Amino acid sequence: MKIAVINGSVQPKNYTGYTLKIIKDELKKNSNIEVIEINLKEFNLPFPGEAIDNDDSPKLQSLLKSCDAFILGTPEYNGTFTAKLKLMIETSGYPSPMKGKPIGLIGVASGVLGAVKSLEHLRSVTAHIGAFTLPRVVSIAEIEKKFDDEGNCIDGEV
Numbered sequence: 736m737k738i739a740v741i742n743g744s745v746q747p748k749n750y751t752g753y754t755l756k757i758i759k760d761e762l763k764k765n766s767n768i769e770v771i772e773i774n775l776k777e778f779n780l781p782f783p784g785e786a787i788d789n790d791d792s793p794k795l796q797s798l799l800k801s802c803d804a805f806i807l808g809t810p811e812y813n814g815t816f817t818a819k820l821k822l823m824i825e826t827s828g829y830p831s832p833m834k835g836k837p838i839g840l841i842g843v844a845s846g847v848l849g850a851v852k853s854l855e856h857l858r859s860v861t862a863h864i865g866a867f868t869l870p871r872v873v874s875i876a877e878i879e880k881k882f883d884d885e886g887n888c889i890d891g892e893v
C-alpha cells in the first residue's frame with residue numbers, strides 16, 4: 736500500500752504541513768504502508784492548455800498513478816480549498832489518476848468554524864473525479880493555537 740500525503744499549502748512554513756506530519760508519522764508506524772510526501776510548492780504546474788517552461792505535471796501524474804490512496808491537506812482560503820490543490824487536480828489528467836482510489840481529507844483554518852467550507856468543496860471535487868472520499872473528513876479550527884513556531888503540536892487535547 737503506497738499512500739501519498741499531499742500538502743495544498745505552499746507557504747514557506749505552513750500549518751497544513753505541521754498537521755500532515757502527525758498523520759505521516761502515524762502511517763509510518765505501519766510497515767505495510769509506504770508513505771510519500773507531495774509538496775505542491777515543488778511542482779511547477781500549468782493551467783490546462785497553457786505552455787510553461789519546466790512543466791512538472793507529467794512527473795506529478797506518474798507519482799499519483801503509482802499511489803494506492805491519498806491524504807489531501809488544505810488550508811481554508813477565502814472559504815474554499817487552495818487554488819494550488821485545484822490546479823493539481825486539473826493538471827493530473829482526465830480521467831484522474833486518483834479515480835477509484837480512497838482519499839482522506841483534512842483542512843485547517845484560522846477561524847473558529849474551521850475548514851468546513853473548504854472540505855465540503857474539496858469533497859465535492861474528489862467525488863466528481865471518481866475517488867472514494869472517506870466520509871469522516873477532519874477540520875481543525877484556530878490552527879495557530881495548535882502548534883508552536885517550530886511546528887510542535889501544543890494542543891492539550893491531542
Ligand SMILES: Cc1cc2nc3c(=O)[nH]c(=O)nc-3n(C[C@H](O)[C@H](O)[C@H](O)COP(=O)(O)O)c2cc1C
Nearest residue numbers: 744746749750751810811812813814843844845846
Ligand atoms: C489568502 C488567504 C485566505 C484565507 N481565508 C481564510 C478563510 O476563509 N477562513 C479562515 O478561517 N482562514 C482563512 N485564512 C487563514 C488561513 O486559514 C490560515 O492562515 C492557515 O494557517 C493557513 O494554512 P497554512 O499555514 O497551511 O497555509 C486565509 C489565509 C490566506 C493566506
